[in-house]
Amino acid sequence: MEIVWFKHDLRIRDHAPLTDAAATGPVLALFLHEPDIILAPDFSASHGAFIRECLDSLNAALQERGAELVEMTGSATEVFEKIWQQQPFATLWSHEETGNWVSYQRDKQVAAWCRQRGVLWRQYPQNGVLRGLTSRTKRDWLAELEAYSSSEPVKAPRNIVPSRLDPMLAEPVTPLQGAGHDKPGRIKGGRAEAIRLLTEFVRTKIIRYPQSISSPLTAEHGCSRLSPFLAQGVITMREIVLAMNRRVGSPDMASNAYRQERLISALRFFADRLSWRAGYFQNMESMPRLEFDNIHPGMTGLREEQFDAARFVQWKNGETGYPMVDAAMKMLHHTGWINMRLRGMVLSFAVNELWLHWREPALFLAREFVDYEPAIHYNQMQIHAGTAGAGSMLAYNPVKQAQELDPKGVFVRRWLPALQAVPDAYIFEPWTMSPAVQADCGVTIGSDYPAPLVDHLKAAREARSRVADAQVAAGIRQRAGSGSAGQKRSGSTQAGLF
Ligand SMILES: Cc1cc2nc3c(=O)[nH]c(=O)nc-3n(C[C@H](O)[C@H](O)[C@H](O)COP(=O)(O)OP(=O)(O)OC[C@H]3O[C@@H](n4cnc5c(N)ncnc54)[C@H](O)[C@@H]3O)c2cc1C
Incomplete structure (x- = not known):
């Protein structure tokens, strides 16, 4: 029996472990509902619902080729041991995973279990990652990435001979929910x-x-x-x-x-x-603790001491008083997706203007983003927070961003109906409306829509100066005016990488 362990590779085409396993012998196509993953603080109900749809579609594809997806609940090592006790197997087939800390620890346990049971764990690279890369240059890595991405995807096996489990083992799974609720406007999986x-x-x-x-x-x-x-x-x-x-x-x-x-x-x-x-x-x-530790160790201590829980809640609820930030948050609540610029803006507001440590906002956004991908996510958190090293810190002015990206306030009004009647001239700074204008349009700041949580210009100035001081102290940059790495106000710089 060849066990093909599906994780973040819910497909049959371009799936080398499945193709190779199917050419070797009868296949048990397995997906695990792992409590440690599902109960982790970065997992949510909308992830679970999206994955469910992808599993159904994977199962249908496997069935067309004669196999089916077996789903089991439990920790990976528990489940593999259970199967092994019923039917010892020689090889476990999967892709390598570059996931969160929980999956990294789980993979170490699986590797130890395989060694103990004499099982060969054949892990295939994916996502262009070269595991164990130590001394190659960026150029070597890019050349390999290009070679990988321009090569032909691996064909799906035509037929898969299934290996069946004792029905006692393949009991119906009790899905674990994940935090929160699914999103009404979420993209469908499959x-x-x-x-x-x-x-x-x-x-x-x-x-x-x-x-x-x-x-x-x-x-x-x-x-x-x-x-x-x-x-x-x-x-x-x-x-x-x-x-x-x-x-x-x-x-x-x-x-x-x-x-x-x-x-x-x-x-x-x-x-x-x-x-x-x-x-x-x-x-x-090469940085499995990226979700916990600052990329640049010299930045430790920058925001750790204070965490204003009330500000955090208002930010999460889309009640900062800055319409573009709040509208983005409302869209995220509804759909589980916002575009990159808005992701940067809401995050930068949290870590810079509100001076919150990046870890809690990161976990909240991880649960909200249906596309949560730890590797992208935590790198982005740290780039915006200024903890990634040279040149890092991205701060967006939420009023300027709104004027540039949504000049007539269409997006803002769509997601913040309370501001529907606010005149265009005030739509991105509604707190500047006089009491007479507020009465005229029927929107009272402080009751119909929140007053701003902070003065964003002052708060951003302070954040920039604190980050700059810490970067100077850490030896990452020179004092302003001496050719230091500057901070970008917008754009798509991918600082601190390669
Ligand atoms: C604070 C912050 C957090 C983010 N967290 C995530 C995350 O958890 N998961 C995630 O997939 N993307 C994340 N991104 C990157 C980007 O915002 C999303 O990939 C993109 O918005 C997804 O929509 P799309 O597929 O339509 O992207 P498209 O614009 O169509 O891009 C195509 C693909 O390219 C990749 N991509 C695009 N932009 C980036 C980027 N800046 N960095 C790395 N890859 C990129 C993604 O895989 C994306 O699906 C984050 C960006 C920021 C600023």
Whole structure:
């Protein structure tokens, strides 16, 4: 019996462990509902619901090839031991996982259990990660990433001979819920949806992608929305790259040099983001404690001493008094997704203007983001908080961002109906309305909509200066005016990596 352990790789195509195991012998396709993962503070009900849909779609694909997905509940080592007691097996097949601390510890326990039982654990690389990379340069890594992403995806096995478990072992699973509730506007999981999104994106949207990603008015429908599918491994980076290359070579593109050139430039822009993703994975491979510890140890102590719990709650609830921050939070509550610029803005408001340590906001956002991916997530937390090292700290002015990205307040009014009648001139700074204007539009600041939690300009200035002082003290940067690494106010700098 060949056990194929599905984790964040819920697909049958481009799944080398499954293909190789199926060529070796009867396969037990296994997914585990692991309490340690589900009860961890970064897991939520919407993750669980999205994964459920992906599991159903994976099971359907396996059934078409003669197998089926077996789901069991328990810690990995407990379950493997139970199966082994019934039917000893020689090989465990899976992908390598670059996940959170819980999965890292779990993998160490599984490795120890395999050694004890003489089971060979064949783990395959994924997400462009080179495990054990120590001395290679960024250029070597990028070359390998390019070779991987431009190679053909692994074909799904045509037939899979199933290996069945004693029905006593494959008892029906009692799903563990995960924190909170599922989101009414959440994207649906499953392979068919991933392929639909990819096809639509590559055919019609990608050409306008670079211009669409920043404003929430265009990003919702202009971005690929593939992130949760990538996070659960429903689709792979290599499959996406293949679809993009096919589009470039398609007859309508080949016959129009101008369009083809625009397409290629948009594809490069998009592919850059996929390679950032891979870069964050590689980074996390060598920093498994990234979710707890500052990337730069010299920044320890910066925010640890104070945590204003009341501010944290108001931020989580979308009640900061800054309409763009609050609207973004409301959209996130409803859908589990906001675009990158808004992610940066809400986070930077928490860690800079509200001066909250990044760990609790990170966990909250992890539960909220249906596409939560520890490697990207914690790197981004630290880049925004200024704890990632040279040049890091991203601070966004929420009023300027609103003026730039949502000039007429369409997004803000959509998610904050209380501000519907506020005149355009005040929509991003409603606290500046005089009592007469408030009475006129029927919106009272402090009761219909919160007064601002902080003076954002003053708070951001203080945060910048505290971070700068700490970075100087840690020897990461020089004093201002002496050629120091500056802070960026907006943009997409991926500081501190490679
Ligand atoms: C504070 C913060 C937290 C984030 N947390 C996550 C997270 O938990 N999970 C997650 O997938 N992305 C995260 N991102 C990155 C980015 O915001 C999302 O990947 C993107 O918004 C997902 O939507 P999309 O699939 O439509 O992206 P697209 O714009 O269509 O991009 C395609 C893919 O490229 C990758 N990508 C895009 N932007 C980035 C980036 N900046 N860094 C790394 N990879 C990127 C993602 O895999 C994404 O699915 C975070 C960004 C910030 C600023």
